Amino acid sequence: MKLNLNDRVVLVTAGSKGIGLATAMGYHACGAEVAICSRSRDKLDAAAAQMPGCLALTGDVSQSGDIDGVLAAVTDEFGGIDILVNNAGGPPPGLFADLSDEDWDKAIELTLMSVVRTTRLVLPHMRAQKWGRIINISSSGVKQPVPGLTLSNSIRMAVLGWAKTLANQVAADNVLVNTVCPGFTQTDRVAQILEQQSAASGKSIDEIAAALAAQIPMQRIGRPDEIANLAVFLGSDAASYITGTAIQVDGGSVQGY
Numbered sequence: 001m002k003l004n005l006n007d008r009v010v011l012v013t014a015g016s017k018g019i020g021l022a023t024a025m026g027y028h029a030c031g032a033e034v035a036i037c038s039r040s041r042d043k044l045d046a047a048a049a050q051m052p053g054c055l056a057l058t059g060d061v062s063q064s065g066d067i068d069g070v071l072a073a074v075t076d077e078f079g080g081i082d083i084l085v086n087n088a089g090g091p092p093p094g095l096f097a098d099l100s101d102e103d104w105d106k107a108i109e110l111t112l113m114s115v116v117r118t119t120r121l122v123l124p125h126m127r128a129q130k131w132g133r134i135i136n137i138s139s140s141g142v143k144q145p146v147p148g149l150t151l152s153n154s155i156r157m158a159v160l161g162w163a164k165t166l167a168n169q170v171a172a173d174n175v176l177v178n179t180v181c182p183g184f185t186q187t188d189r190v191a192q193i194l195e196q197q198s199a200a201s202g203k204s205i206d207e208i209a210a211a212l213a214a215q216i217p218m219q220r221i222g223r224p225d226e227i228a229n230l231a232v233f234l235g236s237d238a239a240s241y242i243t244g245t246a247i248q249v250d251g252g253s254v255q256g257y
Helices: 018-029 041-048 064-078 101-129 150-173 188-201 205-214 224-234
Strands: 009-013 033-038 055-058 083-086 132-137 175-182 246-249
Touching: 009 018, 009 064, 009 101, 018 033, 018 083, 018 132, 018 224, 033 041, 033 064, 041 055, 055 064, 064 101, 083 101, 101 132, 101 150, 101 175, 132 150, 132 224, 150 175, 150 246, 175 224, 188 205, 224 246
Parallel strands: 009 033, 009 083, 033 055, 083 132, 132 175, 175 246
Antiparallel strands: none
């Protein structure tokens, strides 16, 4: 099966590294016009250098004004957004007893409201042309909570409920809404989690990583491109009858169906 995304415009938020970058590169390889945003100009420039023609924009998805500016710039450049990949760095780890109201408020802005605001802006174009894809990069924690990730496990479930509800509301306009749920993947976020677990336990990062991999049926942590493959497929015409789903890419870690 060959995925041809010529003439499609995709925006990948937090697209300068990790899963976001791998997803943007996957779309670029399939012929799409690609735009990415990130808070770091240096990382954006390095990412864009790997994708000729990529539009790289600075913006913090937890800030509504930044979202407005990014969407306006992409629309000015390409005429509209056909595929939106909602991606953002996850909220910090923490136990419930250690989290303040401010921690919860920040996590909601980053994880939930960024998706709500960005999607609200792209939907009119998608519905008018009777074609669109909304793809949310989430976590396998929505299927099976990850110990210590209280904020992520909680708020990502809100995004999942929102996505399923929206999928039903826009399906008749051929706008499809799906969620990709990565397990442990080689990203900066997982590196942060390993560092924190190492500090708490006194074990080395390599020991923590090996123990983590041993709990995964495939006996290894995933790669960003392995997550991106599903995100690109869901944005293509090959996924034309798939909506309202949440699909884990986790090496078999989630012990459920």
